[in-house]
Amino acid sequence: MTRIAFIGLGHMGLPMARNLLKAGYAVQAFDLVQSAIDQLAGEGAQPAASALAATRNAEAVISMLPASRHVEELYLGESGLLAQLPTGTLVLECSTIAPESAWRVHQAAAQRGIELLDAPVSGGTAGAAAGTLTFMIGGQAETLDKARPILTAMGKNLFHAGGDGAGQIAKVCNNLVLAVQMIGTAEAMALGAANGLDPKVLAEIMRQSSGGNWVLERYNPWPGVQENTPSSKGYSGGFMAELMAKDLGLAQETAQHSGNSTPLGALALHLYRLLVQQGLGKQDFSVVQTLFRQGDSS
Ligand code: NAD
Structure with a gap:
């Protein structure tokens, strides 16, 4: 079973992670708000005490955070996730952030041999709940091919917008x-x-x-x-x-x-x-x- 770390269980992240559980993925969940983790744990997710802990043995990491600074804090720098994740991990960054932030995260991921897509969504909370989101994807086509089964568990339309940052x-x-x-x-x-x-x-x-x-x-x-x-x-x-x-x-x-x-x-x-x-x-x-x-x- 593919193990996915899901970070950011807000209005969008929670229903998206729920759809991954329904599709049979093992989800390891983290949010700064404990009640959000508890809610998803009650539905079968593995609760995690930190973002890094959520990524333990995970083949893929998904983040759904408010804005650029949260995403940069999560991934970049010496204590950021990209410095800790094993080579070959697939990262799907689904928050809406500045294209420049997406480029910075893409660049850091490439330096570490980590495959990353910027994959912001449209469809609102109703689309997130129904699993009918539209994903606008930036990055390599081969990475998108790998990510396709995971993305289709949460969305209906996957658009490859172009290279790094094009999704944003x-x-x-x-x-x-x-x-x-x-x-x-x-x-x-x-x-x-x-x-x-x-x-x-x-x-x-x-x-x-x-x-x-x-x-x-x-x-x-x-x-x-x-x-x-x-x-x-x-x-x-x-x-x-x-x-x-x-x-x-x-x-x-x-x-x-x-x-x-x-x-x-x-x-x-x-x-x-x-x-x-x-x-x-x-x-x-x-x-x-x-x-x-x-x-x-x-
Ligand atoms: P939200 O504020 O409801 O959820 C964000 C979650 O991230 C919160 O639960 C917060 O506690 C958590 N968080 C923040 N920093 C964190 C960290 N360092 N580690 C772990 N968790 C952290 O926001 P949302 O409505 O779910 O939106 C998420 C993203 O999706 C935003 O970028 C937004 O622009 C985009 N978006 C939202 C919608 C929508 O309809 N709500 C639609 C499309 C895109």
Whole structure:
């Protein structure tokens, strides 16, 4: 049985690791939050006392951490995992991080003979739970071939975006579009509701018309329009607004490096930073709806 170390059991990591257990992998789990480890241990994972302990005898390591600094701290430096893992270990780094951080981690892995992919995901917590995530993958095609069975236990679409870091570039582009769609949808929902439309009726009209998009399909920001969305659960769970602010910052940095103009990305970043300043950073990113509800008579 393939033994996998899973590090980072948050909103995404926990359901992803659960799917590996369901697929028959032996999972050795670590998170800084003990209750997350306990939860997965109750479902058959081996609890670990540290990230390094989780990697003992593991053929593969998966990490699902918040941001670049967590990933660099985990892998780089003398006490980082890459200095300790045996040659030939497969590492799947699934967090959304700066392409530059991904390059640093790729470089350190290559120096140690460790095969690594940057493999950020899309599909949200629902996709993580259902095992239908999209993986955007950067690295060697041969490494992807080795990783394929593990990735397919957690996801449905595997895209080889290109060489080292290409997965992260694809991910920041995707999240720029997602944020703009979310903000535009929230704006339109508030406008329609303030002018007397039933939010459910408006959502269905737009969903089936030329304004239709992923947010209208699965993630409507207006509370009560769709069941089981974060907006219908007080904006809890899902994808935290502060993580969206991080990803929009990465998109702006990437655009600066390549000399691209991304005005809508800049505006989206401004609005997500505003939400964080308002103390809403831990809420789902659809909480942007609350910026636009003024004038709503409901
Ligand atoms: P989260 O904050 O819920 O989970 C991160 C987990 O990592 C936490 O449980 C935290 O305790 C743990 N952690 C932090 N540092 C650690 C360390 N050094 N060792 C072990 N554990 C550590 O975040 P999330 O929503 O699960 O997102 C994880 C990543 O996936 C982020 O990069 C995010 O941008 C990306 N992402 C999230 C979603 C989503 O819908 N939530 C979707 C796609 C991509």
